[in-house]
Amino acid sequence: DIQMTQSPSSLSAYVGDRVTITCRANQSVARFLNWYQQKPARAPKLLVYAASTLQSGVPSRFIGSGHGREFTLTITALQPEDFATYSCQQGHAVPWTFGQGTKVEI
């Protein structure tokens, strides 16, 4: 299985901050990397697919980048509704695998 590792596991930030989350794979996943946002007691919500393509309806302050083994999700100006847990997922080889999540909190 492809292992996905995120850093940091959690971070504290203020509204308006620029936040960057990193996701690393133990082997290349090309650009088959997706990002999800999850709020407490809710299902994950797709934010970015193909490493950098925003899902329809997702605000442009979310920016995905990277290819191969290293990827980042940047939130350019954190909004109150962005406090959540963010997870990466590789779609290169089954079984799909996820990072352990990064909790963004105040």
Place this chain on the structure above:
Amino acid sequence: QVQLQESGPGLVKPSQTLSLICSVSGDSIGSDKYYWTWIRQSAGRGLEWIGRVYASGSTYYNPSLKSRVTMSIDTSKSQFSLRLSSVTAADTAVYYCARDVYNSGWIYLDSWGQGALVTVSS
């Protein structure tokens, strides 16, 4: 707008079989653009992909669970299902059904059910 909804017992005894159904509305479960997927989430293991079923009935399971998992699809009822046998406390989790989309060569989980908490306990 596709909607997915999990249903099934919230409590299962150890060694028994966990059974869940996902009902799909708002889109065709028979479309060849999608795989229908089960994912679980527990505090200890985060998000874990269990497997997927295609409209034709073909399946792929996570090797870590393959010996205990069975998935099926009923396009006439717009439902797909998960069975996990010989459960233990380690199978306690929130179980999600989701739609895996193949779009221009890219693959992603674009729609999720709300999740169903299943507790394994006697």
